[in-house]
Amino acid sequence: MNLQEWKKRNWKAKKYAHFDARKNLSQVWYYISDKRNIVKHGFYPFIHYTQKHRRYNCKKKSHTKEREIAYAAHVDRYIYSYYGFMLNELYMKELQKQNLMDVPLAYRTDLGQNNIHFAKKAFDFILMNEPCYVVIGDFHHFFDNLDHKYLKKQICTVLGQKSLPDDYYAVFKNITHYSTWELNDLLELNNLKKGQSGIKTLNEKECVLSNEEFKKLKHKYVKSHNLDFGIPQGSPISAVLSNIYMLEFDKKLNEYVQKNYGKYMRYCDDFVVIFPEKKGSDFCEEINFIRNLVKETDGLELQDEKTQIYLYENEMVQNISSTYVKTTNVKNTIDYLGFSFDGREITIRDKTISKYYYRMYRKAKHIVASKGITKNNHRISSINLYLKYSEKGAKIGKGNFFKYVQRADKIFNGESDKDEWGITKKTKRHMVKIRRILNKIEEDNSTTP
DSSP, X not given: XXXXXXXXXXXXXXXXXXXXXXXXXXXXXXHHTOHHHHXXXXXXXXXXXXXXXXXXXXXXXXXEEXXXXXEOOHHHHHHHHXXXXXXXXXXXXXXXXXXXXXXXXXXXSSSXXXXXXXXXXXXXXXXXXXXEEEEEEEBTTTGGGOBHHHHHHHHHHHHTOSSOOHHHHHHHHHHHSOEEXXXXXXXXXXXXXXXXXXXXXXXXXXXXXXXXXXXXXXXXXXXXXXXXXXXXXXXXXXXXXXXXXXXXXXXXXXXXHHHTTOEEEEETTEEEEEEEOOTTOOXXXXXXXXXXXXXXXXXXXXXXXXXXXXXXXXXXXXXXXXXXXXXXXXXXXXXXXXXXXOSSXXXXXXXXXXXXXXXXXXXXXXXHHTTTBOTTSOBOOHHHHHHHHSHHHHTSTTOOHHHHHHHHHHHHHTTOSSOTTOTTHHHHHXXXXXXXXXXXXXXXXXXXX
């Protein structure tokens, strides 16, 4: 991505309200592109909230996963984005120099591929190197634990400087020792209810507070992040900083893996390492190398429960994690980027499917129970439900989960009509139930006067 492409992507102002007024890129470009302005720029606090996701399993049980989100003021966002763009350009050159172009996968604009392609590459390598060992790992609280001193060192490496230039230091200082203002507090100050309706009304305002209110209240509501580790998730520069942080780790692990004729791929804080089996080897050396490298890298910590180790041979996947790590998760399927491999079939991961169907069943049952009528006596259209949750919807509009499944099927199986890997197998099982529920809604809506 060149500068003109970056400008095109970032031209429009964002729709959310913040402490400063919305601006498009043309209004701020000359300001943010002048280093002198960045050095003395006064950054606003991030607006912070906790994003909650409901996770589901195949037993239709759910739990809540929380993610801390912080979003920047409008001019601040342009600054973070612009410096993120410049750092990413230098980072890409470093990847090429270090022969790492195929290692980091997330937040890349140059690959023209998605998680389906990345998963296929991993599974293809596993299949071609049978028997082999496979390690799936996940770094604990990745963004929250990034060490500032080590991050600064890595940025200097990418810049080719012994120390950060003044403008880069200003950006670094404000993304590491940042401050936040809680979104719920801003809703309360504006006499708005917590939740989506209140947020929608807040975002219709020019600013969340007037300048006078901001100056008067900031000492009470602003919280400073004074720790020596952690950067906010959600800023335009956080993604590239996380990749830069991992540069030395990626280099060392990739060199070791390639020396052993294996493959290493990392998607943000998730990674997969594949080692062809050595005769007479018990795999301890490889595991110890990964463990020691993690320990040597400031801010990195592996989650034992999410660290899975497999042996693939004779078209069978055997989970051998308990031999090397403390874990109770010993399922004999390799899960990677939303797909599962049991040794014979590659399918959509159970958790992904369960999440989709749980949401669909819940919404459908609500419509059936209410006989298609809302509390305000408005008719609930089944059309939207069809578009969002059925095979029919995959052929119309922007697409849905079934569109994703069809895309995955095409990537894994090529142009063949045969579902060789079983990508669509699990989704087909549920379609009879889905059609039954959707048809009932459609019939009820058509017969209701």
